[in-house]
Amino acid sequence: MTAVSRIDLTDASTFPTRRVEAWKYSDLKRWLREAPPASPQAEVSSPGAFDALGGEAILFANGRAVGVTDFIASGEQTLRLRYVSDAVGTGHTASARVSARAGARLLLLETHEGAGSAYVAHNRLELDVAAGAEVTRVVLVEEPEDAISITEADVRVEAGGVFRQTVVTTGAKLQRLETRVKHFAQGAHAQVDGLYLLNGSRHADLTSVVSHLAADGTTSQLIKGVARETARGVFQGKIVVERGADGTDARMAHNALIASERAEIDAKPELIIYADDVQCAHGNTVGTLDESALFYMQQRGIPADEARALLTQAFLIEVIDRIDHEGAREVAREWLTARL
């Protein structure tokens, strides 16, 4: 079982090393030997990427809540959850709790906005999806290349509940985005998508554990990533089907491009299955851009760099296309295109 990390930024002994199996490819201790000093207060003046979509807001500035930290959705609502970091060499922790009442529809728009340098951010989210509720979580992460950040989300989905997630990140010095989803009661559905686009020496680790504890749950996962220069992309996806979770249908795919000689991709897609009436599959590919497609495009007069960018965009955009909310999808698409 994955040891649920209880990382405490004020206690260096809680920082996992790569000897901890779940942190094998993201050695926190290596980059963070000592507990960082606490971050000072910060002012937030910049707008968030999702402001135009309106709704309620939870805002954290260097871990401090500006207003509420908890939110309960009923009916149809939009919540913008902003984790803003503006610090130099210091650390902070933010915790939020969000729940969607039975039958509610919540659009959860999350942004991780980093300014300053070499900060350490630790964000936690607890999310409850009640029976028949639907939550769509879209996360955009942009941080300085020398920042360290760890984001943990614990999601609990009740009977017939639907949880959809799309994480889009450009990485950091060491960045971990971990989502733990539990299908708590019958007939829940989870979509746990993600995308990483990494330049320089950035690192991004998309880790997920989806546990099917009840029957007839479905899980669908599509993760795509590109690692350029000396960047390192990590995907660890685990699907657990516990005894009695019959009728589970779980699919996982991870496709990555290594766009340079020195980039690295590490992947560990796991299936742990204790029930027999299940359909589970995972696919995992690591490769390069199709040379013949590149050649074809150049032949048609498109410069090599542009051709490469177009093919990369075409490769990644599939993840964005799966976002079911149109407004959020368009914001994410623009956000990604601007960073290609």
Added chain:
Amino acid sequence: MAAVKETIDAVAALEKYEHGFTSDIETEYAPKGLNADIVRFISEKKGEPEWMLEWRLAAYERWLAMEEPTWAAVKYEPVDYQDLFYYAAPKQKEGPKSLDEVDPEILEVYKKLGIPLKEQEVLAGVQGAPKVAVDAVFDSVSVVTTFKEELAKVGVIFMPISEALREYPDLVRQYLGSVVPVSDNYFAALNSAVFSDGSFVYIPPGVRCPMELSTYFRINASQTGQFERTLIIADKGAYVSYLEGCTAPMRDENQLHAAVVEIVALDDAEVKYSTVQNWYPGDAEGKGGIYNFVTKRADCRGDRSKVSWTQVETGSAVTWKYPSCILKGEESSGEFYSIAITNGHQQADTGTKMIHLGKNSKSRIIAKAVSAGKSDSTYRGLVSVHPKATGVRNFTQCDSLLIGKECGSHTIPYIEARNGSAQLEHEATTTRLSDDQLFYAQQRGLSEEEAVALLVNGFVRDVMQKLPMEFAVEAQKLVAISLEGSVG
């Protein structure tokens, strides 16, 4: 769901292991337990050169400092390493000159197992089968090796490793431990200290071994661990196909089997290594059975060298085994074809590692796991591409089939790519036997058991086809027997 009910009932009644007989053979033991003196005893018994004793003692020291690994997805009663015999040999005159001098009781055992020890014999049940040279290892010693002279004519060395240590010490010294170092892991260190026999194969440059070589391991004595060591060297341009089989009597106790297999393939050499592992799996309650903790590794040192592992794992109470390839040579290739079938209370944690170091090296992994009863099966594998290995290709396919509500099946592949030109593909599926297919086959007049055997054999077919013919016959029967009683 009548079929499911029947499955559960049938699993409860499971008791099938046809090689479970014991033979009363006068056996010579070393004193129980493990210490430096036992290591010395074994080395002296084998008449080994001094350097070999030192090598063993160093391994023993390393082992003492190591901890038993716990990361595998298996649970078992801890092994009491001081409550084992580390050396058990059938009493016989020093080095039997011919088959006539071998204890007839032992010959009887092999006859029962269907292993041809007389050179004129061919494998039972296979018409016109090609010749197979056999090295028969009984507990801690090799009792007979066939076709030695015929093989020697083409320069192939095939003999017990204890004999090779005396006759070709330089060759053994050069390669022993060069693929699996003494301190590689806990069980490899233990094996290095106490291994008593096993096979040694050397194929000279450019020689295609004229027949299949095979080693047949039999554990007979109780409270005994078996630690064999196999070393295969294929020199430039050589080819050999090697088969390995193993069985043990049914006993209430758990017996330890910790083997090490090392393969070295030089330029353009090819080694095909096939295993049908049928150690006693324990009874229906999970009592007894072999702990199979094995380290198998091939070093594709030469350019264009190729090693292919094929395994059919049906036996053992607990299996912990990852036949691997280190692909150092340019354009070297590694293959791993595996069928792992678990039933009753068996647990298997098996898979492979493909370490790509050489340019344009290729690997292919096809793993099929079938879990039934209360068993647990895990595929654990690694494909890693090092920064300097350009043009690497890998394809991996892992499929699992679950039969029954109480079994588990897990897939844990690791992919580590550090080179931009690598093309790696991995796919895995887990399903149960399709009701539709079962229904269809039964509608056509097959009994439910036949239908299951048909579907499972279809499921594992990709791997079956990679087995040498002699083994394929046995393996196909094994698949049916292993699953007998698992489904209605």
